[in-house]
Amino acid sequence: MNTPHPGLWAVLLVALPLALALAAYVAGRRIRPILVWIAPLAMAALVTGLIHSLIHQGPFRYEVGGWAPPLGITWKVDGLAAAMLAITASVMGAVCVYAPGYFAGSFKTAGAGKTELFWPLAYLLWASLNAFFLSADVFNLYVTLELMTLGSVGMIVLAGTAESLAAALRYLMLGLMASLLYLMGVALIYASYGSLDMVALGGQLRGDPLTWAAASLMIVGLLIKTALFPMHFWLPPAHAGAPAPVSALLSALVVKASFYLTLRLWFDVFPAVARPSAAQFLGVLGACAILWGAIQAFRADRLKTLIAYSTVAQLGYLFLLFPLAAAPAVAKKAWLGAILLALSHALAKAAMFLAAGRIQQLAGDDRLDRLTGIGQRAPLALSAMALAGVSLMGLPPSGGFAGKWMLLVAGVQSGQWWWALVLVAGGLLTAGYLFRFWAIAIAASDHPSQRVPVNWRMELPPFALGVAAVLIAFLATHAVELLEIGAAFPIGGTGEVAP
Amino acid sequence: MNFDSSVPVLLIASSLLPGLIIFTLREEQRGLRTTLNLMGASVKLLLVAVMLWGVHHGHAYETVIPFLPGFDLTFRADSLPMLFVTLSAVLWLLTTIYAIGYLEGSANRRRFFGFFSLCVSSTVGIAMAGDLFTLLVFYEMLTLTTYPLVVHRGTKQALRAGRTYLVYTLGGSVLLLLGIAWLYALTGDLCFKEAGRLGDLPGEYAPTLRLIFAMLVLGFGVKAALVPLHGWLPQAMVAPAPVSALLHAVAVVKAGAFGIVRVVSDVFGIEFANRLGVLTPLAVAASVTIIYGSLRALAQDDLKRRLAFSTVSQVSYIALGVALGTPLATIGGLVHLVHQGLMKITLFFCAGNLAERLHVHRISEMDGVGRKMPWTMGAFTLGAFGMIGVPPMAGFVSKWYLATGALQAGQPWVIGVLAASGLLNAAYFLPSVYRAWFRPPSGEVAERAPAGGVEITWWLLLPPLTTAALALGAGLLAASDFSPLAWAKVITGREFGL
Numbered sequence: 001m002n003t004p005h006p007g008l009w010a011v012l013l014v015a016l017p018l019a020l021a022l023a024a025y026v027a028g029r030r031i032r033p034i035l036v037w038i039a040p041l042a043m044a045a046l047v048t049g050l051i052h053s054l055i056h057q058g059p060f061r062y063e064v065g066g067w068a069p070p071l072g073i074t075w076k077v078d079g080l081a082a083a084m085l086a087i088t089a090s091v092m093g094a095v096c097v098y099a100p101g102y103f104a105g106s107f108k109t110a111g112a113g114k115t116e117l118f119w120p121l122a123y124l125l126w127a128s129l130n131a132f133f134l135s136a137d138v139f140n141l142y143v144t145l146e147l148m149t150l151g152s153v154g155m156i157v158l159a160g161t162a163e164s165l166a167a168a169l170r171y172l173m174l175g176l177m178a179s180l181l182y183l184m185g186v187a188l189i190y191a192s193y194g195s196l197d198m199v200a201l202g203g204q205l206r207g208d209p210l211t212w213a214a215a216s217l218m219i220v221g222l223l224i225k226t227a228l229f230p231m232h233f234w235l236p237p238a239h240a241g242a243p244a245p246v247s248a249l250l251s252a253l254v255v256k257a258s259f260y261l262t263l264r265l266w267f268d269v270f271p272a273v274a275r276p277s278a279a280q281f282l283g284v285l286g287a288c289a290i291l292w293g294a295i296q297a298f299r300a301d302r303l304k305t306l307i308a309y310s311t312v313a314q315l316g317y318l319f320l321l322f323p324l325a326a327a328p329a330v331a332k333k334a335w336l337g338a339i340l341l342a343l344s345h346a347l348a349k350a351a352m353f354l355a356a357g358r359i360q361q362l363a364g365d366d367r368l369d370r371l372t373g374i375g376q377r378a379p380l381a382l383s384a385m386a387l388a389g390v391s392l393m394g395l396p397p398s399g400g401f402a403g404k405w406m407l408l409v410a411g412v413q414s415g416q417w418w419w420a421l422v423l424v425a426g427g428l429l430t431a432g433y434l435f436r437f438w439a440i441a442i443a444a445s446d447h448p449s450q451r452v453p454v455n456w457r458m459e460l461p462p463f464a465l466g467v468a469a470v471l472i473a474f475l476a477t478h479a480v481e482l483l484e485i486g487a488a489f490p491i492g493g494t495g496e497v498a499p
Numbered sequence: 500m501n502f503d504s505s506v507p508v509l510l511i512a513s514s515l516l517p518g519l520i521i522f523t524l525r526e527e528q529r530g531l532r533t534t535l536n537l538m539g540a541s542v543k544l545l546l547v548a549v550m551l552w553g554v555h556h557g558h559a560y561e562t563v564i565p566f567l568p569g570f571d572l573t574f575r576a577d578s579l580p581m582l583f584v585t586l587s588a589v590l591w592l593l594t595t596i597y598a599i600g601y602l603e604g605s606a607n608r609r610r611f612f613g614f615f616s617l618c619v620s621s622t623v624g625i626a627m628a629g630d631l632f633t634l635l636v637f638y639e640m641l642t643l644t645t646y647p648l649v650v651h652r653g654t655k656q657a658l659r660a661g662r663t664y665l666v667y668t669l670g671g672s673v674l675l676l677l678g679i680a681w682l683y684a685l686t687g688d689l690c691f692k693e694a695g696r697l698g699d700l701p702g703e704y705a706p707t708l709r710l711i712f713a714m715l716v717l718g719f720g721v722k723a724a725l726v727p728l729h730g731w732l733p734q735a736m737v738a739p740a741p742v743s744a745l746l747h748a749v750a751v752v753k754a755g756a757f758g759i760v761r762v763v764s765d766v767f768g769i770e771f772a773n774r775l776g777v778l779t780p781l782a783v784a785a786s787v788t789i790i791y792g793s794l795r796a797l798a799q800d801d802l803k804r805r806l807a808f809s810t811v812s813q814v815s816y817i818a819l820g821v822a823l824g825t826p827l828a829t830i831g832g833l834v835h836l837v838h839q840g841l842m843k844i845t846l847f848f849c850a851g852n853l854a855e856r857l858h859v860h861r862i863s864e865m866d867g868v869g870r871k872m873p874w875t876m877g878a879f880t881l882g883a884f885g886m887i888g889v890p891p892m893a894g895f896v897s898k899w900y901l902a903t904g905a906l907q908a909g910q911p912w913v914i915g916v917l918a919a920s921g922l923l924n925a926a927y928f929l930p931s932v933y934r935a936w937f938r939p940p941s942g943e944v945a946e947r948a949p950a951g952g953v954e955i956t957w958w959l960l961l962p963p964l965t966t967a968a969l970a971l972g973a974g975l976l977a978a979s980d981f982s983p984l985a986w987a988k989v990i991t992g993r994e995f996g997l
Contacts, residue, residue: 336568373653379610383522395643395672396636402567408676413684420680424673431669435646439661444653477565 007062009050010075013085013130016042021123028116035119036100040093043126047089051082051482059486061136074197076136078486080339083479084133084260087343090468091252091350092126094461098354099245101458102361118158118245125151125249132257137196138186138218138269141261142179145225149175152254155246156238167237174224174234182221188214198269205272215273218265225258228282228319229289232312236296239308244357247304251311252350256342259318266322267335276326283323287422289316294429298436303359303366306433307352314345314392317426320407320419327414335487336480337406343479344399344469348388351465355381355388358458368437373445375438377452380459382441387466389434394427399472506550506560507574507627510584511620513543514591518616526609533599536612540592543623547581547588554581561629572636573629573690578990579765579833582983583626583757586837589969590749590844591619593962597848598741600958601855611651615745617644622750625757631679631689631766634758638675638722641754642668648742649735660734667731671721678714682766685711691761693993695768705775708767712777715762722755723818726788729811733795736803740851743803747810748844756817756836763821764829764994773824782822786916788815793923800861802850805927806843809886812920813839820901823913826995828904831897833987838885838893841970845882848963849875856955857947862931867940871948874960876935878967883928885970888921893973896984 020039023031054060059078067073099122103115128147135141149172156168186196192210195201205211227235235255239247266274293313300306321338325331358381359374360366375382391400404423411420472479517539521532550560560576576584598615602608621644624637642665650661683689685707686697697708721728732752736743746752763772763781772778792812799805816839820832852875853859859868869876885892898917905913940948953960977984991997 333568390643395639397566397640401636401639405570405676405680406567408680409683412677412680420677424676428669428673431665435662435665439650439658442647442650442653443655443658474566476567480568 005062006050006053006057006060006077007075009046009053010062010077010134011064013043013046013050014127014134016046017123017127017130021120021127024119024123028119032100035123036096039123040089040096043089044093047082047086050077051086054079054082054485055482073140074136075134076199077134079483080260080263080487081133082485083339083343083482084256085130087256087346088126088129088133088253091248091346091465092122094350094354094465095122095245095248098357098458098461101455102243102245102357114160115158115243118155118243121151121154121158122245122249125155125254129253129257133260136198138189138198138201138265139196142183142186145182145258145261146179148254148257149179149225152246152250155249156242158246159241159243161241163237164241167234167241170234171238174231178221178224180221181217181224185214185216185218185221188217198264202269202271205270207272212273215265215270219262222258222262222265223285226255226262226315227312228285229292229312229316230285232289232293232315235312236305236308239311239353240302240304244304244353244360247308247357248350248353251308251353252346255311255315256346259315259342263321263338267325274322276323279322279326282319283419286316286319286322287419289313289319290422290426290429291316294426294433297433298429300433301368303356303368303371303437304353306368306437307349307356310352310392310430310433311349313426313430314341314349317404317407317423318342318345320411320422324407324410324414324416324419327410327416330410330414333406333413334410336483337403337410339403339483340399340406340472340476340479341403344391344403344472347465347472348391348400348469351384351388351462351469352392354462354465355384355459358455358462361458362452368440371437371440372443373441375441376445378459380454380463382438384459384462384466385441386438387463387470389438391466391469393430393434394423395431397473398470399476400469402473402476503553503558503560504562506546507562507576508564510543510546510550510576510627511623513546514539514616514623515620518613518620521609521616522613524609526607529608532609532612536595536599536616537592539616540588540595543588543619544592547585550576551581551585554578570632572633574624574627574633575629575691576627578986578993579760580626580628582833582836582986582990583753584623586753586840587619587622587626587749590744590840590966593965594741594744594749594844596958597744597851597962598739600956601739601741601851603958607651610647614644614647615741618648618745618750622754625754628691630691631682631761634761635675635679638719638754638758639672641722641750642672645746645751648745649738651738651742654737656737660731660737663734664731667721667728671718671728673718674714675718678711678718681707681714682711689766691765693765693768694996695764695766695771697767698771709775709777712762712767712772712775715766716759716781719755719758719762720784720818722751723759723814724752724755724788724792724811725784725815725818726791726811729788729792732811733804733807736801736807740803740847740854743806743851744844744847747807747847748840752810752814753836753840756814759818760821760833760836769821769824769829769994778822778824782819782910782913785815785819785822786913788812789819789916789920790923793920793927797923797927799927800863802853802860802862802865802931803847805862805931806846806850809846809924809927810839810843812924813843813886816897816901819913819916820904823901823904823908823910825904825907826991826997827900827907829991829994830984830987831900831902831904833990834900834984835894835897837983837987838897838970838973841966841973842882842885842892842894845878845963845966845970846886848959848966849879849882852955852959852963855959857944859944862934864941864944865931865934866938867935867944869935871940871944872954874954874964878963879935880932881967881971882963883932885974887924887928891971891974893970893977893983896974896977900984 064073132144297309324334391398394400394404517535562574564572621641628634796808816835885894888894888898
């Protein structure tokens with residue numbers, strides 16, 4: 001039997017959402033069932049096909065349209081890229097099912113026509129995320145990153161409030177500035193090496209000042225986009241102010257994309273330039289993010305603000321990877337742990353924002369002091385929050401636990417005690433702000449309200465994501481096998497975890 | 500997967516699945532919920548019976564589930580796990596029956612029974628865990644699944660108790676996480692093994708190992724309510740009576756004590772721990788807890804608070820037993836795991852009945868309740884006598900072995916602790932027994948008392964009567980082959996290679 005070229009899956013993964021974005025813009029309401037149900041299923045099938053061929057045929061490169069570099073676009077598919085595509089499909093799929101109910105319920109009065117714009121923008125974002133994860137050269141990555149920013153800004157404004165407009169503009173400004181920094185780095189690299197391909201660059205980079213400057217510019221640009229402390233200030237208003245399905249996409253996927261690129265650059269392209277002191281510095285910023293994000297989340301007076309600050313804190317964890325991976329013996333363990341953490345955070349955070357949207361709709365508001373006893377009225381949404389919270393706190397058995405445990409063991413094994421302490425302290429802080437909300441939600445309400453029938457289309461997607469954030473722990477061995485496919489691992493870790 | 504290796508999984512599933520299904524039911528589906536609960540509990544008991552038979556004939560039920568690279572979930576059910584599993588399974592059935600009667604008509608029963616079942620699943624996982632990592636996973640699950648039960652009523656007081664519970668237990672978890680990760684970094688292996696596996700490490704590791712020991716024991720000590728880590732337990736008594744039974748007898752404090760037993764006997768090994776010199780501090784901490792808990796209990800007028808401080812005191816007998824480091828004392832500690840569970844759950848059931856039927860919450864209100872509720876107070880009296888250590892109750896057997904074990908260890912001061920604790924137990928239990936039987940009932944009690952027929956529904960009466968009978972039987976029939984004592988002797992024999 002003729003097996004299709006694996007590149008076919010990749011092309012369709014970008015082409016289909018692009019086509020859907022156009023169709024949604026033109027046809028709008030008439031193709032709603034396709035957008036809501038059929039497209040997520042089709043995308044899931046495509047990702048499955050891609051992973052299948054990856055497992056059986058190994059990692060591969062693909063030149064789009066047959067044009068070779070430097071003119072054409074080169075894609076590269078390995079385990080990490082496939083995992084990101086899969087998580088994007090899961091979160092996007094859940095959001096597609098959820099969104100119609102949300103927009104129908106929340107925006108009856110405020111110009112329903114505008115919310116129709118959600119669909120083309122969401123599919124555009126999906127296409128650019130997929131293209132981003134597939135890209136193998138630093139310039140294409142810039143282009144897709146920029147597309148993502150534009151799509152995100154467009155969707156934040158859909159909330160239609162003055163605050164969300166201000167947040168979106170700030171997001172746009174910072175996003176553009178960050179992209180410019182990144183682009184300057186790319187230009188320096190191209191000027192001195194004449195290549196943009198990550199794999200080709202990885203082998204030939206020198207440790208000279210110019211390369212160092214280029215690396216710094218690119219990484220700093222990405223850190224702004226990832227909202228690493230102290231460049232996080234744009235994130236909470238943008239993520240909290242956006243409509244709930246948009247918040248879920250931003251917090252779960254968009255910030256992960258720039259982290260993903262940081263990871264790629266750090267391990268695949270710049271190992272010659274990446275200094276231990278820089279790694280430790282990133283770790284310190286990560287630790288500050290964990291602390292500061294948690295404190296702000298604890299002080300938040302709105303549910304969505306709380307969840308947004310939680311994203312700031314959780315992103316901090318991911319940056320503990322860099323100092324931990326500086327010890328070669330545990331590098332691979334730390335790398336796997338951080339990626340597992342990123343994947344489970346994507347699921348958990350999307351679950352939280354979607355559930356928060358439902359809770360907001362029921363209570364008419366997301367101010368914490370109005371949510372007393374809300375668990376009675378939205379038990380399924382609260383369960384979704386609880387499951388996602390277990391993963392965020394890093395308690396077993398959840399994906400968050402799997403990731404944090406591997407980071408913790410890496411820290412202790414390499415004698416970097418302080419990072420281990422940061423990890424466990426962060427878990428306690430997370431428990432602190434999450435239980436603050438749960439205590440409100442399950443408290444006995446003064447004026448018990450009658451039961452509200454479960455809105456399945458709005459409560460099942462977050463619940464499914466929450467379950468996935470927990471159950472991913474039991475798939476961890478398979479996830480690790482997938483991530484190891486084609487993983488460029490120049491830092492010497494053998495990945496031996498058991499004697 | 501053959502039958503032997505699927506049994507541990509089935510045992511966990513027998514409460515996990517009913518729990519998960521109960522969450523999907525509607526609040527009013529009472530019949531179905533009750534059926535599921537009782538079916539799960541019965542299936543679990545049946546499985547436990549099969550396993551007991553198997554372990555008695557030298558089987559060991561082992562399962563390995565791949566989890567993280569290098570960290571599998573391993574279950575191994577041999578003699579020590581079965582002691583805890585049997586206790587939990589029997590008491591779960593009785594507590595479920597009690598809870599069905601007790602929560603009749605109250606709100607959120609679906610949530611209650613769902614989490615209740617998850618709690619028991621976690622406990623069984625803790626009992627059967629074959630290594631420290633698996634134990635940690637289920638231990639944390641237990642923390643999470645108990646919280647909704649502690650705050651079940653949703654009142655301000657309940658929420659405060661829940662917060663205290665979390666602060667203490669999550670603090671303990673941090674110590675455990677770090678301690679276990681450190682032990683792994685040091686040895687690369689977390690499996691339990693009789694008599695431990697650390698004895699071969701070179702001598703220069705001794706200070707590190709002492710520190711790890713302290714972290715692990717303090718981590719488990721939170722749930723075992725070791726003073727000064729006990730503060731959450733008396734507060735948590737605001738929860739409904741079945742939850743108190745769960746906290747004090749079926750699951751939570753037992754999980755802590757069991758963790759300490761595992762660390763001492765199967766991670767470090769009693770003899771190696773003795774050489775490290777970490778057992779005497781543990782014995783001292785346990786003794787302090789025993790005396791302190793009793794003294795505080797004496798000062799409480801609220802019946803459930805008095806019982807809670809009594810638990811603080813009694814659970815430390817278990818740690819004291821393994822900390823003394825001799826076979827006889829270890830037998831005493833292990834058997835007390837079961838005995839304390841049976842006696843304390845009886846007392847909490849009875850306290851619940853008094854509150855439910857006569858609205859009696861304080862010792863000072865207990866005048867004459869024995870005449871109005873003779874069966875309940877009969878069970879209460881048996882439980883109280885057991886706690887004091889009156890022969891032939893089960894408590895006497897534990898104390899006897901602890902005392903002789905202390906002499907064997909050359910630590911006669913422990914006898915003084917045990918005697919003092921016995922006297923204090925008598926001082927705080929006898930007044931309530933005296934009031935109940937020998938004082939005339941107060942007007943309110945007489946008014947609320949039932950006017951004939953059974954004193955309270957069978958759902959609420961049967962469980963305390965059964966546990967009281969079991970506590971009596973465990974003492975009377977201690978010499979038989981199937982008593983908890985005989986089982987504890989088998990476990991101790993294997994640990995010491997006798």
